[in-house]
Amino acid sequence: AQKVTQAQTEISVVEKEDVTLDCVYETRDTTYYLFWYKQPPSGELVFLIRRNSFDEQNEISGRYSWNFQKSTSSFNFTITASQVVDSAVYFCALSEAKGGSEKLVFGKGTKLTVNP
């Protein structure tokens, strides 16, 4: 069965600090997709990134960057120079594509608090 582990339940940083959110996954599939979502206090889910298993290039988008390492089954997310608006719960997810289904398996999330 597929599994996503976000070992950090809560992280608290001071504004402008860099912070890395860890995500470790388990799958037997050779083709899969990894996602990160942000859930701010308002409750909606905001898509951040989708990465397929064949693309191990790191990605940077503004202050956000992602490090995908198949060797360690990790897909970590770094926020550089954090801001108060980054405070949210962040979810890592893995797509499971079996029998025509495309469901996502989510980690339990990491609650990030950025203090002024």
Add this chain to the structure above:
Amino acid sequence: NAGVMQNPRHLVRRRGQEARLRCSPMKGHSHVYWYRQLPEEGLKFMVYLQKENIIDESGMPKERFSAEFPKEGPSILRIQQVVRGDSAAYFCASSLRPGGYGYTFGSGTRLTVV
């Protein structure tokens, strides 16, 4: 171009009543997924539907829960005879095609059972 629309945003039901949650996918999306988020938990898959068909309902509770996605109109998640444990946020997502392309979530419906 509206995103995935869920309504209502908040729903309060007394124990034993029925709850109906609606999801209108993004325009052109024919794949709909429902997820449930219990307090302090991540999201758990419930059901995956394409127009008029249930493809995967492996995450649906065996009793009281049903889902449909008719040819016309929104997808409906129906919970009969609600209990306190059904209190959760229910999210709907839609995609253009399998593979996670354009997998977009709605804002969710927060169900409270009193």
